[in-house]
Amino acid sequence: MMAKSALAGIRVLELSGLYGAYCGKLFADLGASVTLVEPPGGSPMRRKPPFAGDVPGPDNSLAFAYFAANKDSVVLDVASEEGMTSLTRLAADAHLAILADHPAFGRVDLDKLCEANPALVSTRITPFGASGPYAHMTGDDLTLMAMGGLLTMAGFPDAAPVVAYGEQGVLAADQFAAVASLTAILHAEQTGQGELIDVSIQESIIMALENAAQVYQLEGRVRNRTGRAKQAGTGIYKCQDGEIYLLAGGIGDTQMWGNFAEWMEAEGVAGAALFASPDWNDKAAGAEEAFGRVFLPYAAGKTKAELYVLARQWRVPMAPMSMPPDLLDNAQLAYRGFFVPSPSGTPLAGVRMPGAPYKLGETPWALRSAAPRLGSPTASNTAKEVTA
DSSP states (O other): OOOOOTTTTOEEEEEOSSSSHHHHHHHHHTTOEEEEEEOTTOOGGGGOSOBGGGOOOTTTBHHHHHHTTTOEEEEOOTTSHHHHHHHHHHHTTOSEEEESSOTTGGGOOHHHHHHHOTTOEEEEEESSOSSSTTTTOOOOHHHHHHHTTOGGGSSOTTSOOOOOTTOHHHHHHHHHHHHHHHHHHHHHHHHSOOOEEEEEHHHHHHGGGTTHHHHHHHHOOOOOOOOSOSSTTEEEEEETTEEEEEEOOSSTTSHHHHHHHHHHHHTTOTTGGGGGOTTOOTTSTTHHHHHHHHHHHHHHTSOHHHHHHHHHHTTOOEEEOOOHHHHHTOHHHHHTTOEEEOOSSSTTTTOEEEOOSOOOSSSOOEEOOOOOOTTSOGGGSOOOOEEO
8 A cells, every 4th residue: 555645635737838847846755736827838847958868849858857847737827817727616615825937927916816715825936025125027047046146156266157057046945945845834724814935935045144244244244255275185187087176185184194105105105105295285285286196196096986985094085076877876875766767658767866865764755656757647648656
C-alpha cells in the first residue's frame, strides 16, 4: 500500500512563467494537487532551452520537464471573460494560488478570486515586490542578482562578476514563497481566512548577503569579490581529470600546512622541501607561483579521486570539484537514490533527473507523473511511481 503524501488534499493553482514554477513544484512533489494554468500556446517555460535531442518543442524542454513534473495542466485565456470565469471556478476549490510572471498576470482579478473563496491564499512573486518605486519594473535572474547585491560578491576581484548557474535568485524566492504559503494555508485552515503574500525576488536575494550590509554599517567596509585567496596553497588547482579545491595555505604555521608539507615530502615531490622551510611565507610575493611550480606537476599526474583519498589520509582540507558526470556517478547520491528516471511516455523517458534532497519517513517524496503535454492532462501520462 502506498504511503500517504505529506500535502495530500492541498489544491494549488499555479500561474507562473519563468519563475514561480519551483514554488509549485515544491508543493506538487509533496503530494499537493497542483494545476498549472497555461496561456494559449503554453507556458513560457516550455520554450526554455535546452531541449531533448536539441529539438525545440512544447514537450521537449528539460526545464519544463523538471519543474512541471507531478503537476496537472489546463490552458485558459485568463485575459478573456470566459477564461477568468473558469479560473474563478477553479479558485473556489483551491487552497493556494501562485501568481508569478504568467503572461496574463495583470489581467487576473484577485478580488474576484478571493470573493469566490475567502480562505484562498494568494502568493505573488515579483521582481521587486508589489509596492514601492520599482514595483512596476521587470527583471530576470541576472539583473535581480545584481540589484540584490549578490553579484558583486561572486567571482575574482580582478575580473567581472560571475553569476551562479541555474537562476539561483529566482529559486531562492520560490523557496521563501513556498514556506510562507504553507504557513498561511495552515492559518487559513484554522481561521477560514486567506491572505495575500507579497514575495520580492530582490529581497530574497539580499537574504543571501549574510552580514555584508551590517559590516558596512558598523565598519564602513564593503565586502566584495575575493575569488581565490591571495596566499599560496589555497584555491582551485588543476589535476589529471579536472580541478580540486585545496585549503592548505592561508596561515603558514597551521597544522594543516605542516600536514601538507609532510605529504609532499613523503611523495617525493621535487622541490617540496620549500614548503617545510622556516622561511616559507605563503603570502609573500611570488609564493603562489612557487607553489604552483611544485604542486601542479604532482597534481597533473593524479585524479580528483586519488588526491581526495590522499588528502584525507594526510588530514589536509581538499575537495574534488564535481562536474555533472561526477554527480551522476557519485556513490553517496546513488546510495540515497537521489537521481530518478523520468517517467515513460515522454521525450525524456528514462533520463535521470534530480529527486528530492530530503527523506520523509512516513510520507515519502514521489515522482508520480511526468510534466503534462500541452493540451493534455497529466493523468493521461500514466507513469510508474518512483519514491524516495
